Amino acid sequence: MKLDLEEPTMFSRSALAAILAVFAPVSPALAGTLTPPPADQALGRALLKELIELNTQQDHGTTAAANAVAARLRAAGFVGQDITVIAPPDHPTKGNVVVRLHGSGKAKPILYICHLDVVNARREDWTFDPFVLTEKDGWFYGRGTVDMKSQDAATLESLIRLKREGFKPKGDIIVAFTADEEGSGDANGVDWLVKTHRSLVDAGLVINPDGGEAGVKHGRKLYLGVQTSEKVYVTYRVEITDKGGHSSRPTAANPIFHLSRALGRLGDYAFPAHVTETVKLYFAGRSKLETGQVAADMLAMSRPEPPAEVVARLSSVVETNILFRTTCTATEISGGHAESALPQRAQATIQCRVLPGEPLDQVKATLLKVLNDPAITLTDLYPGDASPESPPSPKLLKTIASVKAGMWPDAILLPIMSPGATDSAFTRLGGMPSYGVDAIWDDLDDGRAHGRDERIGVEVFDQEVEFTYRLMKALASGG
Numbered sequence: 001m002k003l004d005l006e007e008p009t010m011f012s013r014s015a016l017a018a019i020l021a022v023f024a025p026v027s028p029a030l031a032g033t034l035t036p037p038p039a040d041q042a043l044g045r046a047l048l049k050e051l052i053e054l055n056t057q058q059d060h061g062t063t064a065a066a067n068a069v070a071a072r073l074r075a076a077g078f079v080g081q082d083i084t085v086i087a088p089p090d091h092p093t094k095g096n097v098v099v100r101l102h103g104s105g106k107a108k109p110i111l112y113i114c115h116l117d118v119v120n121a122r123r124e125d126w127t128f129d130p131f132v133l134t135e136k137d138g139w140f141y142g143r144g145t146v147d148m149k150s151q152d153a154a155t156l157e158s159l160i161r162l163k164r165e166g167f168k169p170k171g172d173i174i175v176a177f178t179a180d181e182e183g184s185g186d187a188n189g190v191d192w193l194v195k196t197h198r199s200l201v202d203a204g205l206v207i208n209p210d211g212g213e214a215g216v217k218h219g220r221k222l223y224l225g226v227q228t229s230e231k232v233y234v235t236y237r238v239e240i241t242d243k244g245g246h247s248s249r250p251t252a253a254n255p256i257f258h259l260s261r262a263l264g265r266l267g268d269y270a271f272p273a274h275v276t277e278t279v280k281l282y283f284a285g286r287s288k289l290e291t292g293q294v295a296a297d298m299l300a301m302s303r304p305e306p307p308a309e310v311v312a313r314l315s316s317v318v319e320t321n322i323l324f325r326t327t328c329t330a331t332e333i334s335g336g337h338a339e340s341a342l343p344q345r346a347q348a349t350i351q352c353r354v355l356p357g358e359p360l361d362q363v364k365a366t367l368l369k370v371l372n373d374p375a376i377t378l379t380d381l382y383p384g385d386a387s388p389e390s391p392p393s394p395k396l397l398k399t400i401a402s403v404k405a406g407m408w409p410d411a412i413l414l415p416i417m418s419p420g421a422t423d424s425a426f427t428r429l430g431g432m433p434s435y436g437v438d439a440i441w442d443d444l445d446d447g448r449a450h451g452r453d454e455r456i457g458v459e460v461f462d463q464e465v466e467f468t469y470r471l472m473k474a475l476a477s478g479g
Contacts, residue, residue, distance in 0.1 A: 115179070119450045
């Protein structure tokens with residue numbers, strides 16, 4: 001099956017039906033073995049251990065991990081220009097490695113993007129050392145087990161396995177293991193590679209294992225999510241200044257009072273509801289997993305004009321509200337300089353998560369209107385990149401659904417929009433259709449990515465290795 005990625009974002013009834021058809025569970029008879037062969041299982045675990053125990057926090061960088069990945073690839077038979085280890089000249093510790101498994105040239109390359117860096121973790125906060133892979137009671141503990149060194153290990157193992165098997169893809173398989181995806185990075189690898197070394201990563205399709213979601217609730221595997229879009233994050237500093245004075249002579253110009261009232265108005269404001277095509281499809285599929293009023297409301301949200309009362313009910317739940325409206329929230333606040341002095345300055349950080357397709361300048365204008373104080377100055381801290389939505393391609397979803405059906409027939413497939421940010425924003429901005437998908441089955445009520453005692457089930461990890469291999473092979477075979 002040839003992947004058609006030139007499909008419109010607005011769907012005809014037939015296109016919509018084709019997409020919805022892949023959502024349904026299939027016969028359990030289609031399910032087969034869930035784990036890789038013993039040698040590949042062992043290799044996957046060894047790669048996970050090696051990556052977890054390489055500290056890739058922001059101040060450590062990723063070059064050591066990039067070199068370790070390159071060494072594994074050379075040992076597996078990748079040679080010469082098949083492997084490129086590269087870092088920005090002014091950030092030598094922010095290393096990236098790009099590897100290519102050559103195909104027959106009958107199709108465009110497929111690019112996998114996998115970041116090597118992790119969010120900081122302090123030993124005193126954890127039960128276990130975050131930079132030692134610890135197995136206990138059926139779990140692997142360690143920083144990056146969920147975000148995203150398990151996916152790194154699974155992708156690397158799958159590529160090595162295909163190389164060992166002598167597999168010849170229709171188009172090249174490219175994998176970029178990169179730096180600085182997590183917050184506060186100053187040398188994002190995907191952004192840098194797309195802008196300055198496009199020939200290394202140019203592809204017709206991008207798969208980002210970091211962007212997928214596999215949801216579990218009460219022990220039940222509910223859905224495998226395919227990320228087709230994500231919210232754009234924009235950060236502002238709000239500031240009010242005054243001449244100050246002695247605290248015994250208060251004035252109405254007090255910046256703290258002004259800022260407090262403005263932030264209160266923002267807290268009471270809700271941006272207009274806007275349901276994107278991906279989110280409509282998500283609600284249509286997710287409704288099949290719910291019952292009663294929730295199921296009816298989710299199904300109604302997939303229609304062209306959902307009733308106001310439905311929007312109101314789903315707006316009261318954070319999980320669903322963030323899917324159909326832009327949000328702006330205060331995340332940091334500071335003000336004043338002495339106990340006995342009137343404040344000369346008060347400021348806050350506001351971060352907005354903007355729906356795909358909504359103009360960023362319009363969001364800023366709305367924010368100023370809601371804050372409604374001429375004394376306020378609003379400064380861009382991070383202006384954001386308006387990453388477009390990748391069309392939810394029925395053919396691509398069908399390929400992913402076929403692989404899923406061979407492993408977890410009872411779970412459904414859902415296109416999703418991420419409320420957070422991933423590196424797919426940079427590849428989409430670069431004109432490459434990008435989709436997040438992986439099978440790290442994670443408890444929706446106990447998500448530990450970025451948190452204390454981050455962990456992944458041992459069995460879940462083994463199955464992720466097998467799923468990644470099957471999907472990589474299916475996509476590179478043309479479907």
